[in-house]
Amino acid sequence: MNCAEFQRELPEFMEEGGNAASQAHLNDCRDCSGLVSSLEAIIREAKELQTSEEPSPRVWNSIEIMLRQEKLIREPQTSGHRSILPSLRQHWGALAWLVPTAAALLVGVGILLYQQRPDNARRAAVAKPAGPAAGANIQTADVSDEQLLQEVSARAPMMRAAYESNLRDVNNYIRDAQDSVNADPNDEEAQQALMDAYGQKSMIYEMALDRSLP
Amino acid sequence: MQRSQYLIELGAVVIVAIATIAVAETKKEYRFEVGPKSKVSIVNQFGSVSVKPSTGNFVSVTATTYSDKVEVDQNQSGNRVDVQSHLLSGANAENSRVDYEVLVPADASVNLESATGPLRAERLHGDVEAEGANAAVDVKDMSGGHVHVKTMAGPITLTNIRDGHVEIDSVSGDVTLTSVTGPLVRVSSTSGRIQYNGDFGYAGEYRFNSHSGNIEATIPDDASVDVTAQSVRGLVQNDVPLQPKVHTSFLVKEGSSFAGTINKAASSVWLRTFSGKIHLKRR
Numbered sequence: 001m002n003c004a005e006f007q008r009e010l011p012e013f014m015e016e017g018g019n020a021a022s023q024a025h026l027n028d029c030r031d032c033s034g035l036v037s038s039l040e041a042i043i044r045e046a047k048e049l050q051t052s053e054e055p056s057p058r059v060w061n062s063i064e065i066m067l068r069q070e071k072l073i074r075e076p077q078t079s080g081h082r083s084i085l086p087s088l089r090q091h092w093g094a095l096a097w098l099v100p101t102a103a104a105l106l107v108g109v110g111i112l113l114y115q116q117r118p119d120n121a122r123r124a125a126v127a128k129p130a131g132p133a134a135g136a137n138i139q140t141a142d143v144s145d146e147q148l149l150q151e152v153s154a155r156a157p158m159m160r161a162a163y164e165s166n167l168r169d170v171n172n173y174i175r176d177a178q179d180s181v182n183a184d185p186n187d188e189e190a191q192q193a194l195m196d197a198y199g200q201k202s203m204i205y206e207m208a209l210d211r212s213l214p
Numbered sequence: 215m216q217r218s219q220y221l222i223e224l225g226a227v228v229i230v231a232i233a234t235i236a237v238a239e240t241k242k243e244y245r246f247e248v249g250p251k252s253k254v255s256i257v258n259q260f261g262s263v264s265v266k267p268s269t270g271n272f273v274s275v276t277a278t279t280y281s282d283k284v285e286v287d288q289n290q291s292g293n294r295v296d297v298q299s300h301l302l303s304g305a306n307a308e309n310s311r312v313d314y315e316v317l318v319p320a321d322a323s324v325n326l327e328s329a330t331g332p333l334r335a336e337r338l339h340g341d342v343e344a345e346g347a348n349a350a351v352d353v354k355d356m357s358g359g360h361v362h363v364k365t366m367a368g369p370i371t372l373t374n375i376r377d378g379h380v381e382i383d384s385v386s387g388d389v390t391l392t393s394v395t396g397p398l399v400r401v402s403s404t405s406g407r408i409q410y411n412g413d414f415g416y417a418g419e420y421r422f423n424s425h426s427g428n429i430e431a432t433i434p435d436d437a438s439v440d441v442t443a444q445s446v447r448g449l450v451q452n453d454v455p456l457q458p459k460v461h462t463s464f465l466v467k468e469g470s471s472f473a474g475t476i477n478k479a480a481s482s483v484w485l486r487t488f489s490g491k492i493h494l495k496r497r
Contacts, residue, residue: 156306156307156329158307159307159329159347159348162347162348162366163347163366165367165386166366166385166386166404169385169386169404169405169425169426170385170404172425172426173425173426173488176425176446176488176489177488189463189464189486193423193486193488196402196423197425199402200383200402200404203364203366203383203385204366204385207329207345207346207347207364207366208347
């Protein structure tokens with residue numbers, strides 16, 4: 001099993017512990033074991049927040065949109081729940097919001113790790129749009145970000161530059177915070193910084209998708 | 215003769231222009247009777263929202279529109295008033311601007327949203343939530359209520375806020391707090407500058423953090439604080455005579471962190487940045 005395969009199975013691994021192949025890869029791969037440690041730390045921190053208020057439905061919507069963009073969840077094939085989120089609520093009760101939150105964090109961290117691989121970074125660079133201004137200043141190859149920017153461009157072109165610039169800043173924040181966590185997984189302030197960074201990115205997505213645009 | 219004809223034509227153009235503007239700009243007023251501690255929400259896409267206290271138990275909303283591509287929807291459910299700009303077909307950021315002037319009872323809680331802003335609120339005692347991607351947010355003279363502000367790039371200015379939780383999130387907007395005190399004052403930023411000017415009150419918790427934005431706090435000599443400051447890659451500078459702390463959660467390193475107390479250390483002040491600069495100044 002390679003890193004990409006492991007990261008594809010990461011949601012199951014985090015929930016159920018994974019199979020022997022996953023465990024074997026985890027024992028051998030420093031990057032993936034660091035990723036798992038970080039996620040476990042984030043989930044631990046999140047559990048301590050369980051007494052706080054549940055996020056608004058808009059947060060759920062933003063997370064769901066992110067998950068769909070990453071193809072981690074799909075449209076239901078039969079008439080059932082419109083979203084996986086209500087079923088999570090039924091099974092996890094008050095802690096249900098931890099699952100998508102951890103998944104969203106997981107997606108973000110996974111994307112970052114994926115991009116940090118030299119071969120993927122080269123591929124992503126090649127895949128960047130070649131239009132005159134489109135994406136010219138984008139230093140991140142984050143697919144979700146690009147989709148968001150396309151959405152912003154389509155609806156409110158004048159706001160694209162601001163979103164582009166702020167996403168770039170936040171991605172740098174996430175990268176630095178992730179590096180700090182990797183350097184010392186027990187550093188609580190680094191973990192907090194990583195959560196803050198993801199919080200800022202989540203805020204940008206929420207603003208773009210929920211209310212800033214016509 | 216030619217000159218008078220020119221003047222007549224010019225006058226006609228001016229009259230037509232004024233008439234066009236007058237037709238395009240429409241002002242409507244809505245009034246709602248409410249009880250104590252009402253909840254008022256103004257959701258605007260593009261344009262300003264300004265909220266001030268009213269003189270009675272009513273909410274007054276004056277909405278100015280500039281085209282027929284946007285209309286104002288309003289609804290009252292008991293003590294809750296919701297007003298929002300409703301964009302119609304063909305609307306865009308230029309023609310769908312609405313400016314709101316709102317009066318609410320001083321104890322009302324308000325929720326203000328606009329992508330472009332500006333958003334303003336003053337002299338209220340209820341909770342204030344303000345949110346806008348590029349909106350400048352200006353909140354002043356509030357007491358007793360919580361103040362929550364979120365922007366992406368819009369600058370945030372809070373002045374004379376006390377006795378409530380203050381929570382600010384901005385990605386790149388500069389945050390300026392003047393005489394802001396309360397049990398919890400939290401500012402989280404990525405690249406915006408955070409400036410605080412005040413005494414940090416009494417028994418409050420103040421947490422300012424950024425990624426690359428500078429953090430600057432200016433305090434008087436009689437401030438009573440327990441302060442820790444750390445910049446991972448940037449510099450820290452302290453002009454305040456602090457009593458050094460024996461125990462800190464991090465290794466104090468000259469130039470990149472400091473920790474100490476002044477007077478009775480009533481309030482806790484936590485300043486963190488990754489690559490920005492931290493400067494604690496004396497007033």
